[in-house]
Each structure stands twice: as C-alpha cells, then as structure tokens.
Amino acid sequence: xxxxxxxxxxxxxxxxxxxxxxxxxxxxxxxxxxxxxxxxxxxxxxxxxxxxxxxxxxxxxxxxxxxxxxxxxxxxxxxxxxxxxxxxxxxxxxxxxxxxxxxxxxxxxxxxxxxxxxxxxxxxxxxxxxxxxxxxxxxxxxxxxxxxxxxxxxxxxxxxxxxxxxxxxxxxxxxxxxxxxxxxxxxxxxxxxxxxxxxxxxxxxxxxxxxxxxxxxxxxxxxxxxxxxxxxxxxxxxxxxxxxxxxxxxxxxxxxxxxxxxxxxxxxxxxxxxxxxxxxxxxxxxxxxxxxxxxxxxxxxxxxxxxxxxxxxxxxxxxxxxxxxxxxxxxxxxxxxxxxxxxxxxxxxxxxxxxxxxxxxxxxxxxxxxxxxxxxxxxxxxxxxxxxxxxxxxxxxxx
Numbered sequence: 001x002x003x004x005x006x007x008x009x010x011x012x013x014x015x016x017x018x019x020x021x022x023x024x025x026x027x028x029x030x031x032x033x034x035x036x037x038x039x040x041x042x043x044x045x046x047x048x049x050x051x052x053x054x055x056x057x058x059x060x061x062x063x064x065x066x067x068x069x070x071x072x073x074x075x076x077x078x079x080x081x082x083x084x085x086x087x088x089x090x091x092x093x094x095x096x097x098x099x100x101x102x103x104x105x106x107x108x109x110x111x112x113x114x115x116x117x118x119x120x121x122x123x124x125x126x127x128x129x130x131x132x133x134x135x136x137x138x139x140x141x142x143x144x145x146x147x148x149x150x151x152x153x154x155x156x157x158x159x160x161x162x163x164x165x166x167x168x169x170x171x172x173x174x175x176x177x178x179x180x181x182x183x184x185x186x187x188x189x190x191x192x193x194x195x196x197x198x199x200x201x202x203x204x205x206x207x208x209x210x211x212x213x214x215x216x217x218x219x220x221x222x223x224x225x226x227x228x229x230x231x232x233x234x235x236x237x238x239x240x241x242x243x244x245x246x247x248x249x250x251x252x253x254x255x256x257x258x259x260x261x262x263x264x265x266x267x268x269x270x271x272x273x274x275x276x277x278x279x280x281x282x283x284x285x286x287x288x289x290x291x292x293x294x295x296x297x298x299x300x301x302x303x304x305x306x307x308x309x310x311x312x313x314x315x316x317x318x319x320x321x322x323x324x325x326x327x328x329x330x331x332x333x334x335x336x337x338x339x340x341x342x343x344x345x346x347x348x349x350x351x352x353x354x355x356x357x358x359x360x361x362x363x364x365x366x367x368x369x370x371x372x373x374x375x376x377x378x379x380x381x382x383x384x385x386x387x388x389x390x391x392x393x394x395x396x397x398x399x
Contacts, residue, residue: 011123075141082145195273199256257284317387
C-alpha cells in the first residue's frame with residue numbers, strides 16, 4: 001500500500017473528511033443495515049451490538065481515513081476484525097457480507113455528496129476502481145486475520161485432543177479426568193468403545209487413510225493418533241454400528257496390518273484395550289494387510305506376545321521345511337495351511353490349490369517325513385498349526 005493515495009487532495013479525499021465528521025451517524029446506519037440483513041448479527045446475536053458498532057466505527061474510520069489521505073491508515077483494523085469475528089464464531093461469508101454492506105453505504109454517501117456536481121461525479125467515477133480495490137484489499141486483510149485465528153484454534157484443539165487421547169491410551173487419568181478427556185474428544189462419556197491399532201509403514205502416514213472422516217459421515221465418534229510405528233484409535237460403537245461393521249470398513253481402507261480389541265464399556269479400560277489391539281496387530285499376517293479381532297485370534301495373539309518363543313517353535317517344528325529351496329518350501333507350507341483352512345478335506349484343498357489330490361497327499365506326507373509330525377496325530381497337528389501361524393509373524397521365521 002502506498003504511503004498516501006494520489007487523489008488525497010481531490011473530491012474523494014474531501015468527501016471522506018466530511019464523512020469522518022459524521023462518523024457516528026454513519027456507524028449507526030451501517031450497524032442497523034447489517035443487523036437487518038445478516039441474521040448472525042441480528043436475531044442470532046452472535047456479536048454483541050456494542051461490539052458491532054465499535055468495530056464498524058473503527059473500520060469506517062480506517063477506510064475513510066485512508067481515502068482522505070491519512071498515511072497512517074493500514075490493514076491492522078480489518079485484520080483485528082477478522083480475528084475478533086473468528087473468536088465469536090461468525091462464519092467468514094457473513095463477515096465479508098457485513099464488510100460489503102459497510103462499503104456500499106460509504107459509496108452511496110460519496111455519490112450523494114457528489115450530487116449534481118459534474119466535476120465531482122467525474123472524479124468519483126475516475127477513482128471508483130481504486131476505491132473498490134481498496135475495499136477488496138481490506139477484505140483480504142480481514143480474511144487473513146480470520147483464517148489465522150481459525151488455524152490457531154485448530155492447532156490448539158488438535159493439541160488438546162492429542163493430549164486427551166494420549167491420557168486415555170496410557171491410563172494417565174481417572175475419575176473426572178476421564179469425563180474431561182471424553183468431552184475434549186467429543187466421545188460419549190458412557191457407551192461401548194473399541195481400540196484399534198494399525199501398522200503405518202511410515203512415521204507420519206495413516207495406516208487406515210480417511211477412517212476418521214468416514215466414521216464421522218456415519219455419525220460415529222472416534223479419535224485417532226499417529227505414533228512412531230502405529231496408527232491407533234478409539235471408536236465409540238453403537239447398536240447399529242457394531243465391531244463387525246468397523247472391521248469391514250477398516251478392511252476396505254487399510255494400508256497395513258490392523259488389530260481390533262475386544263469392545264469395552266469404561267474409558268478407564270482404554271490402556272488394556274490398546275494393548276490388546278497392538279498385540280492383535282502384531283499377530284496379523286503382513287503379507288495380506290490382515291485385519292484381526294482380538295477375540296477371534298487368541299492363538300495368533302498368544303504367539304505375537306512371545307515372538308522369541310514363536311520363532312523357536314517355527315524353527316523346531318518346521319526347520320527342515322524352512323531350509324528347503326523357496327519353491328519347495330512355499331508349496332509345502334501353502335498346502336499345510338490349506339489343509340487346516342479347509343478342515344483336512346483333501347479334495348477341497350486340491351481344488352483350492354488347483355492340483356491333484358495325490359499331489360496334496362504327497363506334499364503332506366513329505367511334511368511328515370521332514371518334520372516327524374503327522375497331521376493324523378492330534379498333538380502333532382497342534383504343533384504344526386502353531387508353527388505355521390508362527391511363520392506368519394514378522395521376523396526371521398516368517399514364511
């Protein structure tokens with residue numbers, strides 16, 4: 001902005017000085033028009049009438065002062081107005097419309113002062129584009145102030161929500177503090193909750209992209225946090241939005257392994273639920289971005305909570321199989337897994353693997369020869385099943 005407008009000594013400057021002398025009447029007119037046409041300033045009372053009049057007076061004085069040639073008039077006033085209205089919770093479009101109303105009233109007053117004076121009208125028309133450009137500049141300054149405040153509030157709220165969720169997840173609060181955390185996170189104080197943990201693959205990425213927004217669209221409250229190696233969340237279930245629906249929604253979006261804890265009813269139990277979710281996540285198959293629920297995956301979770309034992313189990317039971325060349329190893333392990341998945345029905349396993357039944361029998365017999373464990377023996381079958389699950393755990397035993 002220039003130090004002083006070029007038309008400081010012309011009609012516009014003189015007219016603006018006249019309007020400055022009438023600033024109280026002008027303020028009253030602008031305030032009344034804004035209250036009449038904008039509900040947030042009128043019937044909704046989001047802004048105190050005295051504050052509205054003061055703000056209008058300050059902004060009118062700033063605009064008229066600049067047009068009158070005051071080199072000290074700047075953008076501080078509209079920026080302050082933007083910040084104040086953001087604090088009041090007035091929508092930005094309504095703030096800008098109010099600003100336009102004030103500008104229109106000023107323009108009408110300038111036109112009235114020009115009256116039938118042709119020279120004055122010519123001067124006003126000559127400066128019209130500059131006058132409205134100034135109004136636009138002030139509107140942009142107002143918008144900047146508004147957006148800066150909204151951004152600052154969002155960051156403050158984000159920090160508060162992060163701290164509240166962290167307090168619940170780590171068990172650092174109890175009693176009334178639980179209620180405070182729930183309110184901060186906009187979660188129901190009482191209800192059914194479930195904890196979720198997912199591997200991110202990135203220290204800054206979401207393992208379940210867009211899950212918070214997707215749940216919000218359905219009216220489901222949730223809170224999420226990205227940690228160093230996990231994307232964790234707390235979801236409030238409803239009678240219609242069950243853990244099964246959540247599992248399906250997550251499976252459609254996940255970019256990593258996901259564990260879902262058993263639903264619980266007290267926020268004080270959040271740390272236990274998080275540990276369940278993290279253990280279940282660790283048990284999920286990394287090859288397929290598996291989504292597991294704690295209550296239906298207790299054996300994999302048991303192995304995941306003892307990774308050293310799981311690795312030893314895989315090596316002790318399947319060591320000779322794991323030592324085979326990759327093609328042979330893969331075909332034997334896939335066949336054994338399919339045998340368990342399809343209830344030991346050789347025909348079904350053969351159809352699943354697109355091979356002959358005799359091929360399935362040959363592979364199963366080879367596993368028995370290599371490991372010394374026969375699937376027809378219950379104890380051996382248990383060992384083989386656990387070892388196959390252990391091979392799915394991330395680590396050296398993975399196969």
